[in-house]
Amino acid sequence: MPFINVKQLSGRTDEQNAEISRELTATYARVTGVKPENIWVAIEEIPAKNWSAGGVTFAAKAELAAKAGEQGA
Incomplete structure (x- = not known):
């Protein structure tokens, strides 16, 4: 039995999942x-x-991108 494991943010x-x-x-x-x-799929959200x-965490990257966007406005 195949098992597909998806890890995503x-x-x-x-509906998307x-x-x-x-x-x-x-x-x-x-x-x-x-x-x-017979195919199993598990979606893990991290x-x-x-x-x-x-x-660098993706949270920190998003924060840096937001600050850069504010400075460019």
């Missing part, structure tokens, strides 16, 4: 021939304060 709607799940399932089924009902790249 928080903020998508329930449902569409992600449907599309991943459909694509995996089409490519592999596995029945859709707060921006708990996810980083280059040692």
Whole structure:
């Protein structure tokens, strides 16, 4: 039984997550021939304060971008 685990930043709607799940399932089924009902998808939403790249959290990056936008206005 295939298991697809998606990790993403928080903020998508329930409808978006449902569409992600449907599309991943459909694509995996089409490519592999596995029945859709046998494909599991888990979507984990991680707060921006708990996810980083280059040692900087995405929350901090958003804050810096907002400040830069304020200064450019």
